[in-house]
Amino acid sequence: MTQATLLGQILDHANRADPYPLYTELRKTPVYREEDTNTYVVSNYWEIKGLLHDPRISSDARNLSPQAAGALPDQEEDESALPPTFLKLDPPEHDRLRRMTMRPFGPPETPRRVHNMRGELSKIVSDLIDDFGDREQIDLVDNFSYPFPVTVICRLLGIPREDEARFHTWADTIAASLDPDPSEDPTERRRIAQTARTDLGVYLAGLIDERRKAPGDDMLSALATEHGPDGQMSQMEVLSTAALLLIAGHETTVNLITNGMLTLLRNPDVLKRLRTEPQLAVPLVEELLRFEPPVQLLPQRTTLADIEVAGTTIPKGASLWLVLASGNRDPQRFLDPDRFDPDRKDNQHLGLGSGIHNCFGAPLARLEAQIALTELARRLDNPRLLEDPPPYRQNAVLRGPRHLNIAFDGCRP
Template structure:
């Protein structure tokens, strides 16, 4: 019996190239099999649903939905920390997002990210300088992972030297987002529960320290903020800090790694980027369409009956939105399987859309632009040593676990 397209997406054997599966999936824009979720795979329908107030992101609604493989994991999350604003609906979502944005970006902190540009460039340059053996190195271990981790630690006020402590917790929590049909739900639930508990205890100590001795970082600002929306409770601050710490590096690792892999597969674009640093902006936007770090959003629930392309999705149904499939929809993008940074219109779904569009998108864009332009400029004759490289198991946060590369040297 041929596995369903949904099971093929989740099958690790297809992780290196899920795009033929997405092409097949788009033939049934709203797919529902047995008692599983409703899976939407086409651009315009996904975008519409991302803006539809009848779609809930609230983890409590998902936890009450039967037959969703992620419901148990969400119940475990709520037992340790309250849902982050990512997993809430308006108005609670809007209040917490506004409060989090005050120390992060415009209009209240317009220079927060731009003021870090030189520091970010210094981190990137130092990591390239530190490549031990240009003849063979792993881009993930030596560059793509340490760069965004260092940045988010600096932004939040988390000591960089504590990375070995939270690395395992972040991996376990990120793995819990993956609807892996082969994973033991009990084992995964316990691992995520323990990781959230340990991370919550770690962040609680850090928050208490920042309240006593505030610094120029986001945790200090959030811990002392008293804006129009009041102050965050301690539990809200814990869940927000945990979200920012994990989401602030997990997706950017994939964006940078997917980006370098794509450039090495498209050497003409890599040569152009080396000669035209300004090309980094459209390159990153096209990457977010072509190889998005978040492939699908599996945690939505319908609050009412919704008709999409002649299919009625009933109230209370579990809904999965396959963003990466929408990004390759030929109804929206010409020649969608071609990597082309010269596209005149790249309104991708790489950062989602609507009220839940990626909070950290400005930072992720800046990091990827700086990282890829510096790698293109400084690596002499870079080339892949494995293609395809080994991928992480996660179908939601898709990216290579390692990216072995060789080059002839490092330019100053």
Template sequence: MAEGILKQILDYSNRANPYPLYEELRKTPVFHDGTGPYVISTYHDIQSLLHDPRLSSDAHNLAAAAGDPLADGEGGGGGEEAALPPSFLKLDPPEHDRLRRMTNRPFGPPHSPHRIENMRDDLHGIVTGLIDNLGDPGRIDLVDQFAYPFPVTMICRLLGVPREDEPRFHTWADTIAAGLDPDPDADPAERLRVTHDARMELGMYLAGLIEERRKNPQDDMLSELAAGHGQDDTMSTMELLSTSALLLIAGHETTVNLITNGMLTLLRHPDVLADLRENPELAVPLVEELLRYEPPVQLLPQRTPLVDIEVRGVTIPKGSSMWLILASGNRDPNRFEDPDRFDPYRKDIQHLGLGSGIHSCFGAPLARLEAQLALSELARRLDNPRLVEDPPPYRRNAVLRGPRHLEITCDGIRP
């Protein structure tokens, strides 16, 4: 095992292509350097652990995390709601199950089976408007001009944020997203203050909107969450706040990366881009292969065994910090044939890109649909798009990996 492999994975100079490091890591499927986290890097082990009830997502079960480079935020582990109580993402059953069940009632099956599909026209309208307003086709930043505004606008519509207030949400999302990325040149105290202030402003706005929706319900997700369904299926105001913030921030970050990683991959594979332009139905398997090949969430840090557990003959002590390297499992040759090849025509794409088990990505149906529509419309309407810079500059975040800017040039924008 290479010396300091975890430091190399977190090192920004390797952000553009961490996959050779993951290949090295898989040679020691349960890696531990004696002080840091236990790192799991192979597909079947990760899949098994994601379904193991002995593994906790609650930081309260984590012993002192000495030696864990993500324990203090290095590498961009980040939390989504430091000014609010933990969301269900960071809780264990039964509280996790209660909050996730209540959140799912107005979001998806069985209670709201058509909510996401019924948003297809709204999604298409947002995508069309953003592409119409890209401006000079000779210089487009697909992150700032498209991938960032698209999902936050959609989440505002989902929650029921008034249209006139959507720009405020964009500002808060941008500020909080910036706070998730390490910045060695910035004053840490000032960054913390700015991010905290944005979260507080977001929380106060949501509190007011929740109160308004309780008095005057609308046909939106926030109204249904605020209404509740009996004593055991009603969230407190603070739970509503943390859940709403989770939907905004976590949903936004993963979708931005999925779209930008997707366009970067397509621009590097012009034959697939051309096929998508002619066959928009290819977007469905293509997004699944993207979630395997370039997942927006690279790893899940700080999972914690509630008891001593054994993986591959290695005993991992109770309270230890564990990293599950999803992106490494997705490139495991013992699971996928020719795993370093981007192939949307694969017959078997059972990836780890959206997690698995009880903490699988809550917003997966919406993220999939957003990426499918975004990539198929960009492929259809951008005339001969080319990368300005390859590799592009990446976010400093090692967990939420994606380009910070994706500048392209094209010959024009089709109607």
């Protein structure tokens, strides 16, 4: 098996249901150059961890060499005309925007924002499960995993309840553009996605203007009005950040919850434990982030200087792919890495990244998954998979089932 065909197989949708044997093969060459390109792939835990903390690694695609940029896989073109989010920037701009976004979201300025949402999160989950009604079969993605995080983001940003349905529609359309169906006309898909982005942008701009005139206690009001040590965000920066919170938080949490339920249904002994030991949810979600991370790889990093990694020199301007999911199954770091073990100790996984670009919404994503999986385990009577493996999304980066059809014998109160 050649290195080039190995990478091609990892990106091939035919292997989306189980890429882990390919990652095992990949780790035999911790760093390699993709044939005829300036793309380097890193797959082992310690090498990935080091690079995520290395200031010589850039998240700004403008630093790619022309050769490396041309070697990247086709991406849906971002036609939103918004400036880059802090995820795609380097210090000092990254640090400034991240600090400004963190002020109304978490420590040190707002340490209890996520904690204080616990009751509301539980209510949303309970209402969604109540909506299953008398059904004994659902698609967990459409009926639960998608609507839950979008509703949470609406409440976090301060979207009026009467507008949540419209917001959901825009979010679903934009999310679908990140996971394109190859049978669809790409031109039409881009047009529909751009219309949704434009409509969402116009809506958010109006909401931002309202918040500047009459701020509330929501996060959008804070982003629009706060004057902190770093000044105030511009209108475009607020729009870009709000869009980031919508897409990044939504997509990763959908995968975390869906992959989590799939893993529990494949491990009924753990599902039974969670039903009777709700405190298991915390270490269980950490193990899910290691075992089935919602973000599998980071394909758009760039080297700002020549860097030696595991005996290989990666040149300046190269495209660097960090395969987080492979690092999470590295036997040099984790004992028996292909076993799902919620009692695992020292679980310093890469499921939420590491370094300055570690997942901004990690505290909220963790809490959402803990509450969602605990309530699903408690309330669904005898849940079982109807299809295994389920159909997977096209996206190789944001890997997760597109549908997860499960049957059960009713819902407990």
